[in-house]
Amino acid sequence: xxxDIEITHLLKKYGDxxxxxxxxxxxxxxxxMGLIGPDGAGKTTTLRILCGLxxxxxxxxxxxxxxxKKELTTIRGLIGYMPQRFSLYPDLTVTENLRFFAxxxxxxxxxxxxxxxxxxxxxxxxxxxxxxxxALSGGMKQKLxxxxxxxxxxRVLLLDEPTTGVDPVSRREFWDxxxxxxEQGVTILVTTPYMDEAERCDRIAFIHxxxxxxxxxxxxxxxxxxxxxxxxxxxxxxxxxxxxxxxNDIESVQIFGDRVHISGFDEGKILSVVKKSMKDxxxxxxxxxxxxxxxxxxxVDLMR
Amino acid sequence: xxxxxxPIVRKEIIHILRDPRSLIIIFIMPTLxxxxxxxxxxxxxxxxxxxxxxxxxxxxxRQLLEKFTNTDYFKIAGELTGRDRIEPMMMSRKIVAAIIxxxxxxxxxxxxxxxxxxxxxxxxNANTATIVxxxxxxxxxxxxxxxxxxxxxxxxxxxxxxxxxxxxSTNFIVPGLLAVLMMMICAMLTSITISREKETGxxxxxxxxxxxxxxxxxxxxxxxILVAFLVASAVLIFAKIVFNVPIRGSLVLLAxxxxxxxxxxxxxxxxxxxKARTQQVALMxxxxxxxxxxxxxxxxxxxxxxxxSALQILSYIVPAKYYLVIVxxxxxxxxxxxxxxxxxxxxxxxxxxxxxxxxxNFKTNLxx
Numbered sequence: 001x002x003x004d005i006e007i008t009h010l011l012k013k014y015g016d017x018x019x020x021x022x023x024x025x026x027x028x029x030x031x032x033m034g035l036i037g038p039d040g041a042g043k044t045t046t047l048r049i050l051c052g053l054x055x056x057x058x059x060x061x062x063x064x065x066x067x068x069k070k071e072l073t074t075i076r077g078l079i080g081y082m083p084q085r086f087s088l089y090p091d092l093t094v095t096e097n098l099r100f101f102a103x104x105x106x107x108x109x110x111x112x113x114x115x116x117x118x119x120x121x122x123x124x125x126x127x128x129x130x131x132x133x134x135a136l137s138g139g140m141k142q143k144l145x146x147x148x149x150x151x152x153x154x155r156v157l158l159l160d161e162p163t164t165g166v167d168p169v170s171r172r173e174f175w176d177x178x179x180x181x182x183e184q185g186v187t188i189l190v191t192t193p194y195m196d197e198a199e200r201c202d203r204i205a206f207i208h209x210x211x212x213x214x215x216x217x218x219x220x221x222x223x224x225x226x227x228x229x230x231x232x233x234x235x236x237x238x239x240x241x242x243x244x245x246x247x248n249d250i251e252s253v254q255i256f257g258d259r260v261h262i263s264g265f266d267e268g269k270i271l272s273v274v275k276k277s278m279k280d281x282x283x284x285x286x287x288x289x290x291x292x293x294x295x296x297x298x299x300v301d302l303m304r
Numbered sequence: 305x306x307x308x309x310x311p312i313v314r315k316e317i318i319h320i321l322r323d324p325r326s327l328i329i330i331f332i333m334p335t336l337x338x339x340x341x342x343x344x345x346x347x348x349x350x351x352x353x354x355x356x357x358x359x360x361x362x363x364x365x366r367q368l369l370e371k372f373t374n375t376d377y378f379k380i381a382g383e384l385t386g387r388d389r390i391e392p393m394m395m396s397r398k399i400v401a402a403i404i405x406x407x408x409x410x411x412x413x414x415x416x417x418x419x420x421x422x423x424x425x426x427x428x429n430a431n432t433a434t435i436v437x438x439x440x441x442x443x444x445x446x447x448x449x450x451x452x453x454x455x456x457x458x459x460x461x462x463x464x465x466x467x468x469x470x471x472x473s474t475n476f477i478v479p480g481l482l483a484v485l486m487m488m489i490c491a492m493l494t495s496i497t498i499s500r501e502k503e504t505g506x507x508x509x510x511x512x513x514x515x516x517x518x519x520x521x522x523x524x525x526x527x528x529i530l531v532a533f534l535v536a537s538a539v540l541i542f543a544k545i546v547f548n549v550p551i552r553g554s555l556v557l558l559a560x561x562x563x564x565x566x567x568x569x570x571x572x573x574x575x576x577x578x579k580a581r582t583q584q585v586a587l588m589x590x591x592x593x594x595x596x597x598x599x600x601x602x603x604x605x606x607x608x609x610x611x612x613s614a615l616q617i618l619s620y621i622v623p624a625k626y627y628l629v630i631v632x633x634x635x636x637x638x639x640x641x642x643x644x645x646x647x648x649x650x651x652x653x654x655x656x657x658x659x660x661x662x663x664x665n666f667k668t669n670l671x672x
Contacts, residue, residue, distance in 0.1 A: 051512045053670045073514045081512040087505035091322045092315065103311030104513040148509070 001028040002065075004156055004187040005050065010059035012045050012210075019045040020210040023059070032178065032188040033215075034201030036299065042210040043191040044084060047158045050189070051081040063156055077105065080154030084161045086141050090134030094125055094144055097133055098151055105152035119147040122177065139170025146177065157181065159190040163197065175200050195295045206299055213302040218295070225293035225301055227251060228267050232260040232274065234286035243277050252300065261297060308515050312523025316497065320527060330493070330531065334485040334539050338478065342547050345477050345605070349435050353381040355393055355402040362410030367450070368421070371443040372403070378439070390424060400426045401436050413451070467636045475550065478543045479635045480604040483627040486536050486562070487569050487598045488591065493528045494573030495586035503582050508670065517666040521659065525570050532566045533559075552638030558631070561641075564648055565627040568655035569594070572623070575658045578665040598624035626650050 005027035012020040020042040027033045035043050048054040050061055052072040061068040063075045088097045098119065102112045120126040123143040128136065133144060142162055149157065159178075163171040175197060182188055182202075190201070198204050199218045206213040214224055234240050241260045245253045249269035254261045264270040271288070278286055293301070320327060354372065358365050372378045381399045384390065390402045404422040412419035423440055427433045468475045498520075501507040510520065537559075543549045551558075573590060580586035598604065601615060602624035608616055619625050626647035633639045641648075 048670065052668075053508060053511060055669065055671055076512055076514045079512065081509075083505060083508050085505045085508075087507075087509040089315065089319070089506060091319060096315075096318065100311055100315050101509075101513070104308055104510065104515055106308070106514075 001030070003027070003062075004029045004031075004064055005033075005189060006060075006062040007046070007050070008060050010046070010049065010061065011057045012042075012049060012054065013057050018210055020049070023207075023210060023212055025205055025212055025215070027187055027189055029187055030182065030185045031203065032182045032190065032201045034198040034204045035189060035191040035207055036193070036195070036198050036204060036295070037191075037207035039193075041207045043207055044160055045210075046207070047081065047160050047189070047191065050158055051079050052076060053081075077152065078154055079156050079158060080149035080152070081158045082145050082149045082160060082162055084164065086145060088133050088141070088145055088148060091132060093130050093132050094120070094136070095129045097144060097148055101148040102151045107152055115151060115153070119150060122180075123147045124173075137170075139166045139174070142166055142170070142174060143177070146174070150181070155186060157186055157188045157190075159188065161191050161193060164193065171197070198295055204295065206302055208303050214298075221295055221298050222292045224298050227263045227265055227301065228270065229291055229293050229297055230262045230270055230274070230288055231291045232262055232286060232288050233258070234260075234278075234283060236283060239281075240278065240283055240286070243281055243283075244274065247273050247277065249273055254297075254300065256296070261291075263297070263301070308513075308519040309523045309526070312520060313526050316524060316527040319497070320531060327531075330489065331535060331538055334489060334535060335542055337485060338481055338539055338542055339546070341481050342474055342478050342543070345473070349432060349439075350376055351379045352377055352401065352436055352439065353379050353399045355382040355384050355390060355399045356380055357384040357387060357390070357402065357404045359407045360405045360409040364410035364413050364451075365405045368405065368409075368444070368447050369403075371447045375443070378443070394424070394426050397426075400432065401440065403440075474547045475636060476632070477605075478547050478549045479631040480602075480628055482536065482539055482543070482631055483565070483602065483624045484595070484598040484604055485539060486532060486566065486627070487572075487594045487624045489535055490528070490532045490566055490569030491573040491576060491590035491594045492587060493531065494524060494570045495577040495580060495590045496573075496583050497524055497528070498574065498577035499580045499583045499586040502577075511668050511670070515668070517668055518663045521574055521663050521666055525567075525574060525659070528570055528573075529563065529566055532570065533563065536562050536566070549635060551635055553634035553640070557641060557644075558634045561630045561634070561644065561648055562627075564651045564655070565623065565630070568623045568651045568658070571655040571658035571662065574662040575665070578662045594624075597622045601625065602628050604628060621654075623651055623654055 003026050005025070007023055007025045010020050010023040011018070023042065023046065025033075025046075035046070037043055045054060049056050050063060050068065052068055052075065056069075064078050066075050066078075068075055089100070092100065095116065098116050099112065102115070107115065120129055123146065125140060125143055125147065128140065133141065136144060146159075146162065163174050166174065171194070178188060178190070179200070192198055201218065203215055203217050204221065205215045216224055232240060237255065237258055237260050241253050241255050244250055244260070244262060249266060250262060250264050250273055252261075252263045262270060262274065267290070274288055278284070356369060356372070358369065373380060382389070382393060384402075387404070390399075393399045394402070402424040404424070406420065406422070409419055409421065421444065423437075425433050425436055425440075465471060501510070540551075544551060572594070576589045576593065577586050580589055600606065601608070601611075601619040601622045603619070604624065608619050608625065611619070629647045630644055633644055
């Protein structure tokens with residue numbers, strides 16, 4: 001498989017602050033790569049450098065085998081970039097926004113209308129084609145933004161948290177669209193704060209403090225976990241979590257919804273510490289089971 | 305490769321049409337300013353309140369006073385009987401001048417070569433005082449001529465005032481206002497439209513397309529040339545109807561040359577917006593950067609030749625100065641292009657230079 005996005009030793013500073021440092025990442029043609037990491041990890045910076053909105057201080061970025069620094073105009077024709085913030089024209093209708101971006105990318109008139117039709121159908125925005133963008137729901141806005149970035153049939157898509165602030169149903173629909181695009185051979189690099197979304201990617205890259213910590217397929221991600229993990233369910237889980245925090249032989253205690261994830265290096269020691277603490281504090285009703293690490297657990301593990 | 309200027313223009317026109325509120329403000333604001341300035345700024349002083357102390361009470365003194373009462377320049381605010389009332393009236397701003405005719409004025413007029421009349425003037429407003437002195441002297445001269453009909457005056461000045469025979473200051477102010485207003489509106493329009501896209505993030509989306517900076521800049525300027533042109537026409541029609549400002553020269557020439565000025569002013573707006581990141585900053589810079597120089601350094605009110613030489617030099621880079629020459633020239637003097645090519649060439653060079661600098665400055669990325 002040829003490589004569509006290749007980033008080597010990328011460095012970007014904002015004044016004294018280093019946003020991205022020594023970052024390497026390769027995305028294969030037709031691959032969907034999820035870039036996950038906390039706020040300020042360097043996700044947006046990386047995407048902006050790839051589409052030439054920011055200049056790298058050091059390192060190389062190749063998109064479709066072309067150097068971003070040297071062939072920016074050509075690359076911009078290959079890339080579809082969707083910024084984090086909704087940035088279409090609120091006073092233009094759905095169709096007007098699409099037509100405007102088609103013209104910006106010099107989509108031939110003969111092809112424009114058929115593509116428009118296809119995108120409207122694809123995004124299910126057809127019935128709203130005459131509605132102004134400002135009057136669309138959050139999910140529809142994102143679908144319109146995606147459609148606008150697809151109007152010139154880019155071969156590489158860069159999406160910056162495309163589903164942030166969108167309801168769960170629209171999120172699922174949005175990812176179904178991405179899957180379809182991927183099947184058509186589009187290379188996708190997408191950042192997301194949602195772990196369930198990340199699992200739908202071919203590979204996931206963990207980014208933290210401007211560096212890539214690991215790149216792995218969702219199936220192999222639990223294998224990156226270096227510890228053992230238990231899940232504790234009990235009535236007063238917040239209290240239980242507080243009790244276990246900082247105890248010997250317990251590395252981390254984290255609340256996931258109404259459960260507590262407890263990690264350490266020695267199975268026997270974890271079990272005995274938990275049993276003792278629960279008993280000493282009169283918390284008899286609980287269940288403790290060994291689980292495989294999810295993406296978030298792995299990420300927390302990698303970050304330390 | 306097809307140009308992306310037309311799509312930008314088309315999009316911009318939609319923005320303008322879909323925002324009728326801003327459009328109305330763009331048209332109403334200059335009209336309001338014309339009314340305010342047109343009526344308020346006037347150098348023609350009428351109804352100057354004066355007090356009269358006639359200590360002579362002769363036929364001659366009455367004839368002299370008639371020279372003041374028979375015009376609408378003066379208004380007798382008090383006929384006094386003693387000098388002591390003059391100062392309180394001056395202090396309470398009831399009068400700006402007082403005329404004192406001493407006893408024996410009528411007698412001296414016949415027997416002596418000179419017979420004095422005292423005039424006291426409130427000099428706290430130097431400008432008004434100067435004008436009042438001129439009016440008073442004119443009235444007294446008038447009287448002198450009346451009583452010396454048979455005397456031959458060897459040297460006599462008979463001024464003929466051209467282009468604005470009544471020296472009506474509206475004819476001078478209103479065309480000047482057109483220049484000041486257009487300068488301000490043009491700079492504001494373009495600087496806001498570009499900085500708004502930066503602020504709302506749409507610029508980020510445009511910039512990732514293969515668009516060139518000149519396509520954005522030119523695409524943004526073209527629709528506003530039209531808007532500014534319509535505003536200028538509206539202001540001119542309004543000035544004609546309300547203030548009856550004369551239009552002596554060719555309207556076609558005025559329209560064409562106005563386009564050159566609009567081009568220069570819009571370019572200034574583009575330059576501002578290539579630096580300003582938010583609409584507010586853009587608005588502030590365009591207001592301060594255009595309004596003050598256009599009012600103070602353009603010759604709108606204060607003649608440039610009377611300024612200190614440093615300011616005179618500075619005035620050369622104020623585009624409104626050149627447009628003032630064009631507007632006043634065409635409207636009041638009715639002159640043709642042969643007298644106006646110098647300011648036109650300057651405005652064209654000014655606009656092109658600014659536009660070139662802005663295009664160079666305008667980055668197709670988010671750095672800087």
